[in-house]
Amino acid sequence: MGEKLCLAARWAIPVVGEPIHDAVVVIDNGIIEGVYARPQFNSIYKNQQIARAEDYKEAVIMPGLINLHSHLDYSALRAFATDLPFYQWIRELMLRARDWTADKFFQSALYGARLAAFTGTSTVVDSSFSGQAAKALAQVGLRGVVGLEIFGLSDAESDNSWSNWLSRFEALSETDFAPLREALEKQTITLTVSPHAPYTVCPSLWLKAATWAKKFNLPVLAHLSESLEECQWIASGNETVHEFLTYALRVDTDSEKLKPRWAGRGLTPVKHLKNYGLLNEWLIAAHMVHSDSDDLTILAEHNVKVAHCPRSNARLKNGLAPYSKMLEHGITVGLGTDSLASNDDLSLLAEAQFALNAHRLKPGIEGKEEGEHHLPTARQLVEAMTMEAAIALKMDHLIGSLQAGKRADIAVFALPPAPLSDTEKETICPYNLLISGGARLRDLLVDGQFIVSEGKLSRN
Template structure:
């Protein structure tokens, strides 16, 4: 007897050989995938979902965001980066960031991510205990890091305090099925070599991931060259913190030599194309990184610089952006792009044994995309249709750990009216 059975599904497993079941089923027991294959008779299950021919995929993994910044969506947009940060974002964060701010902001973000088929995300912010509480009540999965910086933050007065808070957080959640703690030194330009090295020691000691922003802007590249005599990736390598634990967000401006180094050290990338475009940071050399074998996944970044939390949007943007920029329509094909947002993203966060594809033994983190809509028909190739024609809003059903959290396009675990009133409350506070 299974707990839940999804039948009549077009299953795109996203496993290494892109196995598909055109009239497939997925049987779930104890939160995990117990069986997957072509429909068969006589399967007994407590609950049954008839997918009605719709597409079932592994849930999307958003490998870089600052969820609580949902409260700053659209605030001060279209200004130069320095003005935006110094006159809008940082003053508000300095004044308001607290447990309440982070919990409320993350609730809004979780609602939106669930609605768009994101089942797992990587966060870097402050008060990660608030993020964890929000993730738990939304019944999501997340890799959580406290941003560690050399100057005082809303979370810690010194980098050492930030590191200690991270260690405490890791100890609290080390064996959790939903919260995966990691360490988050903010960036090479905001963390001294010593802070970066101490953080790596924690990552090694506690066997967790190391999440950091790297080579986001040309300004950063110049700054690091002036301070340390080398470009950011080489600088990280020089001080001994470049290895397979590293999930580097952005990576817009690596040199060819640095791309080789990323491949050699098995560094993972969170590519954030929409944020990089909106903040005018540049265009990351994704085809080159992929060609060298670097694992590249997708991040939305925070909503203040995007301004949504929709991985399908990132896929579509990235697939077209790199074709246009490289004058080559064969780079980033739809199938590869979808793999980057699922199984490769799971590798990027070191959870590929647990999530990222529809395979027996993995957690049942699944989404059903409603393809019975005029804008998604006729359907010749499901990968192409999802990347180029669908939107997050076409996700009809979301399951996390075998539990239905979105049904008929309605989020069940985060209350919509409450999220709307939170947003209104904070808008008034920020404007006053």
């Protein structure tokens, strides 16, 4: 018989179903047993032993947040090169991190994993250049899906690139770092592959990655249609991308051997991937800023998932993805912060707040017809960083909502103090309250264990 834990607060947002006022969440052995309004809880549990009870009062209890796209590796580069255009920025980033040791990557990722935990994120979906992000997440005790990044633009060299990647992957899987070994055994951390982007990974290499991932039922984490230059390069060439590949990646795409013969065919990045059979339900495509209606129809048909990263797209001046249009097409869209090298922090609540306001500033752009507004709601953004992201990961049977039987991955946010009566407080929409900027994390649980408790990490 497990020891029951009860969390009570003014609101619970189960995400699936309506918010519950004056709510109690019961957890037994790391699993959610039930979410109740207080009178219901009192009658069911009146004779039962409760090991620990927390009443957070002016707070919201909700599922732990899921960050669908990040690079914890680069967390040390906070406030880095904030004004550079995208391809100069990515070049600078590579230069800065070029000589980093594994330990430097680990310390950087650990800093990021802690910041993620402190802002209520219980699951991080991370594309990791070094693989150290997996160790950092394990160290902090977060859930994670970590894609070890792969690059390689030459079809002729894809066999080599793939076998190199496989050895790096095996080394990481067989780590002797105890917290990661334990997390891999418990499956709180999953390792997978992350083909960087269509302008850095050739179709034959991407196909090896996608085929491998499908065989093991693993998501594929990639960047897609992030910049206009990427779209132009795939369609017909682009000087900025060409220079980036030549001088940053040292790929001579003009040479006969390395010429990407699949580029320059007038296709969008989405149609290019479709051409090579690379779109499927396992692909989680970050960004999708530049996409037409055809692209969105194709993504929906292939059940590709999207990570919307509006603050990174703004910082790098890539534009605003058509979030509501994606939802209208029936695409599953989660929220991602991207890395601290292109964002102010790793808070998903802040990401959602920015998203709401950014989309409000772009009337008409998202409409089916000119001038018609399709603006996201606070509720949709809460769903994006919980249930929708869980669906994208095919983990919605485990996480993403407060429902009986799911893992107790839970975030508790204190609400901003407002001089209102209890009756007045009840009338304010908890989704809006949560995303209005004043909510502050109190506690974070993963599998029913306190990872953050009253502002302090349980593990160091």
